Amino acid sequence: MATADLLLHPVRMRILQALFDADPLTTAQLRDRLPDVPPATMYRHIALLTDAGVLEVASEERVRGIVVRSYRVRAEEAVVDPAARAAMTREDHQRAYATFVASLLTDFDRYLASEDADPIGDGVVYRQAAVWLSDDEFAAMIEEIEKAVVTRIGRTGGQGRTRRIVSLVVVPDKHAGPPADGESVAE
Template sequence: MTSADLLLHPVRLRVVRAFLGDRALTTSALRDELADVPPTTLYRHVAKLVDAGVLAVVAERRVRGAVERTYVLRLSAADIGLDEFAAMSADEHRQAFMGFVAGLLGEFDRYLDRDGFDVVRDEVSYGLAGMWLDDAEAAELRRELTRVLQPRLANPPAPGRTRRVLATVVLSGEKGVAAHGGGGSIEQ
């Protein structure tokens, strides 16, 4: 099974997302977060991720005669390599992107189902921007975003902190010169 096949399954993608932000979760905590996934299905997909080395067991303890395991995400194993990503067919990219977007929709829907959600207070946003960049400028933008995000990705959970998920999609559009001078706006 390729990394893409493993990671882009809808349930496994949700499991991986639950661990983002350097979280350690037991299967019961994971079951609480993914309450709409039947337990046997959840355990089967957790086992696949453990077997593939994407999740690692960091603690075990006895609970009512059973062993409760605590897992963490191995980020290096939860990545689709650049070579594999580049080799995917158009249909594989469509399927992967649909899984990605469906996961975002599900996560946003669960946020909206919370009592008292407040998008302004909670700093929730979504937007779209169009910009004219050559390949070097696009690479520079990626490096700058990485430089800004990297230190924050290392933040541990702490009082006052909220786990936030930032999703990015960069699409390459039409080539050419803007008829009216270029520039883009951010829509929200």
């Protein structure tokens, strides 16, 4: 498993998101998907991810005298292990979350910049809700959400399918106390 520093870099996170559950892509194809990343930066970060075992070469092909490699994510290596997460400081979590949010904003900006962007027709969803859950109920909810997503990973394009990015953020609201006696909680 990779370190948090390796995975939570803004450019590397975007490279991984572009490759997650996608066909292998060449560096040129990745550059098409991430046009704001300079070529030298792209090559450097792909090399770092490959050297760390997070990316692997899916194929190599000779094109006009050069070797063109296609890359794919090694999903089991593209996670921060629990021990490394436990060792992260509050500042590490702040930096990681800021990187994650910046990545979400970049993805959404890129989507909206497309001439055929249709948020309603495309089913764009951004929603926030508060739920009161015990630790066991929370664990069950996370398991249900993960199952709903994981069972759909690995499907291929075509057949009317659109690749969709699913992100989940869960933050405890420790400053909200329980409802007063007799006060109802909307569910």
